[in-house]
Amino acid sequence: MNVLVDLGHTRRLRSPDREVLTLARTLAGSDTVTVLSHAPEPGDLAADLGGYRVATLFAPREEAPDLSRTDTALLDAALAESGANLVLGANDADTTEWFARLAVRHGAAVITDAVGVAEDRTVTKSVLAGGYTTTVVPTTDLAFITLAPNSVTTEDVDDGAAPEVTPLSVSVSGAAATVTGTTAAPASSRPKLTEAKAVVVGGRGVNGNFALVEELADELGAAVGASRAAVDAGWVEHAAQVGQTGVTVSPQLYLCAGVSGAIQHRAGMQTAQTIVAINKDENAQIFEIADFGVVGDLTKVIPQLIEALRERKGSSDPA
Incomplete structure (x- = not known):
């Protein structure tokens, strides 16, 4: 071929x-x-x-x-x-x-x-x-x-x-749009949201504090995303929104915290290979599609997860 x-x-x-x-x-x-x-x-x-x-x-x-x-x-x-x-x-x-x-x-x-x-x-x-x-x-x-x-x-x-x-060498004729200026995107050490193999997403449940979400993402080498509720509240920019009116992602690992899992959000992420959800509401819709679910307070669960990841990294370092 x-x-x-x-x-x-x-x-x-x-x-x-x-x-x-x-x-x-x-x-x-x-x-x-x-x-x-x-x-x-x-x-x-x-x-x-x-x-x-x-x-x-x-x-x-x-x-x-x-x-x-x-x-x-x-x-x-x-x-x-x-x-x-x-x-x-x-x-x-x-x-x-x-x-x-x-x-x-x-x-x-x-x-x-x-x-x-x-x-x-x-x-x-x-x-x-x-x-x-x-x-x-x-x-x-x-x-x-x-x-x-x-x-x-x-x-x-x-x-x-x-x-x-x-x-x-090519030439074009007729009217064409011309580039009058460009603005570089802010530099980031994190992978691009739509291309990342791992994504960590915060929802309404983070209550405006994305620090834990970002810290966990950095431990996993993941991109940071958000639900529409978090974006509408002004906690993060729209470029981070995952869902029907945001971007669609399909990472190997999708970990979300404080996300209810409304159908509009699921439309942008449910093709992820492995879905992990953290939510204090055991009836949250996100658990219907999650491969692994943790019912608990994200402010307590995420720090434990970060600590476990760091311990695992430390134990794997050569002596």
């Missing part, structure tokens, strides 16, 4: 990128994988790709002066050069837009938010907030598929030869 992977504007591989590349290497079989980067001069990225059997890395000759149109044109050019019949990317807003535009242009199938792709191109998806698992098979020769975070187990890769970097 001839596979093209679109890594967007990333200059160093993120966890979702490694998942897509792992899947691409598996699906390609004996064939090689082609990668597109939308960032010029991706020297460090080329070195990172050595272990994924990537033969060619396409990159633009210069920074794009506009949004969307140039990115779509780059992907179209890479598609023509590679001759790929399967295009993979992470399930983010930009990639989904580019794939949708080109799927219409080429009369191809587009499938978003996949959690698995088989060698016969059968795609597995979780739909209706994780209530159902469906299988989808593209009926066109060319297919565009985005992969949901934490869907593929990444493997350690051996160092390999960096792929050849092939520059692409």
